[in-house]
Amino acid sequence: MYPWIWRHLPGPVAAKAVQAVLLAAAVVAVLLFAVFPAVEPLLPFNEVTTR
Template sequence: MYAWIWRRLPGAWPAKAAAALGIVLAVAAVLWYVAFPRLETKIQFDHGVVQTPAPSTSTSTSTIPGG
């Protein structure tokens, strides 16, 4: 598939590399700004279970060992 795309791009290899980079950046921008925000409302990755550590029973407030 990538070889097919590379053969279809116009110009010598520097122009092909620049065009390929532009295509990759355009696809990434569309995913980042359009697709992912729409999917976030349906998937909601940030609503996971958060576990808090148990409260400490120590009365010492020193964070230096032996201090």
């Protein structure tokens, strides 16, 4: 997967590295701000019991 992404990014190596970092940051941002909040109500972690 990573070689495929690297081959399809345009520009020289430095530009590809910057684009790869920005792409990874965008994926993390989407996960943190959209995906995780959407699935959080479905997770059973709020039903914690101790004895």
